[in-house]
Amino acid sequence: MHSSGLQTSISLGSYCAITIGGIRLVVKVIELIGASPDSWEAAARNAIDVASKSVRGITGIDVIHFTAKVENGKIVKYKANLKIAFKYEV
Numbered sequence: 001m002h003s004s005g006l007q008t009s010i011s012l013g014s015y016c017a018i019t020i021g022g023i024r025l026v027v028k029v030i031e032l033i034g035a036s037p038d039s040w041e042a043a044a045r046n047a048i049d050v051a052s053k054s055v056r057g058i059t060g061i062d063v064i065h066f067t068a069k070v071e072n073g074k075i076v077k078y079k080a081n082l083k084i085a086f087k088y089e090v
Contacts, residue, residue, distance in 0.1 A: 026088040027059065034080045040066045043080040057087035 034047025062083040069077040
């Protein structure tokens with residue numbers, strides 16, 4: 001048994017079983033790419049905004065990496081690759 005506030009996780013592919021304060025949850029993780037002409041932060045926000053329209057219970061994100069498209073020496077599109085975690089409902 002874990003003390004209150006202690007968190008453990010076990011990776012199950014794209015699922016993760018988490019125990020928080022003795023309560024076991026299953027979290028699903030999906031990977032998305034967001035894009036924006038303005039910034040990497042806006043690209044990440046766009047990915048979350050789109051995901052939240054069809055995915056309930058988003059609990060967090062992990063930014064994997066950032067990329068950008070360059071034309072004529074200028075960044076024209078920022079991209080953020082994210083892993084988005086949400087509570088898995090059966």
